[in-house]
Amino acid sequence: MADLGRPRGDMWEVGLWEDSLTVQGNELFYNYQVYNQAIVVPENIDAIRALAGSEPDGTTSIARTDEVLGIVREFTSA
Numbered sequence: 001m002a003d004l005g006r007p008r009g010d011m012w013e014v015g016l017w018e019d020s021l022t023v024q025g026n027e028l029f030y031n032y033q034v035y036n037q038a039i040v041v042p043e044n045i046d047a048i049r050a051l052a053g054s055e056p057d058g059t060t061s062i063a064r065t066d067e068v069l070g071i072v073r074e075f076t077s078a
Helices: 040-052 058-069
Strands: 014-016 023-025 027-029 032-034
Touching: 040 058
Parallel strands: none
Antiparallel strands: 014 032, 023 027
């Protein structure tokens, strides 16, 4: 995450490592990484906005939080 320019190397996303995906028959095996604060911090930011009434729309608040924290859906492109 530090290589991506994140302050303190923070990772707000849940990382699913594509190269670890394996399918055997009808079973999927994978590894993922969840930073301890990956869910708590963004949700608390949105909760504070909701309680303060500064952003009544949840979807808008989530998009704003994602943008401010730099949360992305993919770290690399194919």
